[in-house]
Amino acid sequence: MLLTIGLSLQETPFVVGKPAEGEYFVNRERELERLLLLTRGVEKAASSNSVLIGLRRTGKTSILHNLARRLRRNSRVIPITINCYGLASKSRFARLVVDTAISEYVEKTGDKAYMKRLVKVLGEKAKSAVDKVSEVSFWEFSIKLRDLRTDEDILIEEALRYVESLAKEKGVYFAVILDEFQDIIEWGRQTLKRLRTIIQDQRRVCYVLSGSATTIMHNLVYEERSPFYRQLVEIPVGKLEKDVVKKFLKSRFDFVRIKIADSEIDKIATYCEGYPDYVQRLGLELYLSVGSGGSITAAQIEKAYEGVVQSLDGEFENYFSTFSPTEREILVAIAREKSKASEIAREARKHLQNISKELRILMNYGVIERPMTGQYRMADPVLSDWLRSRFQGNTNS
Known part of the structure; x- marks a missing residue:
């Protein structure tokens, strides 16, 4: 029975379904302050690009949300927050970067005339009709976006270059905040190399990446072959x-x-x-x-x-469906307290050598953990309980 009579929304002691802030934002001030120092350094040409790494549901999005709030309120750095989870294409990502940069700039500065000029720019057929640097960059991006022959990596380059040109022209700075960055990593090494090339040359734009695929994100920072090897300051987000x-x-x-x-x-x-x-x-x-x-x-x-x-049944059901059949069998086995690889293989009815790759993938994405050599467990305790109840049975069979 729900007993909420006479309570206003402001009296609710907990918040669900949106980023936590104020009194709901728990014990993450250290991570937030480090991010603020790193991003606000761009105003003095002393910024460092950074990366938040932590498991799902550990509060990374709330940290990024509070970072953006404080930047909007207390600095000349304008945040551009993009959720990269499930982005359908590189062109969609490029559009989001440009559109968000424009809307955040206008919101911060009140320069609505700039928005009107961009609308006019879209109607120009020749670049020579456009004179402002950022407007030229916007025009070029728009032309290439409409051309289906344009390589989508070029669209990303043009989008990020537009942000830098807007910052220079208007005397502002930007912090590009990319949440769930592991989905961008899946676009491949060449895309990452082009991203790195652009990012390292920008002076009025800094970047904050965030990801929950912990091993993949660590490899992005520390693997020697990675285009971003030692290019990012890691800020770990634990439980x-x-x-x-x-x-x-x-x-x-x-x-x-x-x-x-x-x-x-x-x-x-x-x-x-x-x-x-x-x-x-x-x-x-x-x-x-x-x-x-x-x-x-x-x-x-x-x-x-x-x-x-x-x-959480619907959310977990959708999440569970994103895994391959073998990965799903492995997750059910681990949720049913099979911790050794041999036990997991037997429960999943697979040969031991046939699940090694899947175990590695699941660890890379932070879905399972290895607390000690040869032992596996679910990283998310509630997901584990959901799987156990969803696939009930004798755990000793």
């Missing part, structure tokens, strides 16, 4: 410490006068395993169940946790 989670939970429950024993707070923290997203989800589920001034018991926590798992 929250248990004491941090417990302190946050207590403060949020106190905020709405919910009574809960320390042992029950510990139980919630144990379920969430340091994932900020799950802390918010389980906290909100409990709040909606007991309401302000209520009390939380161990039984209510278990029921609320089951509710969280069920609420």
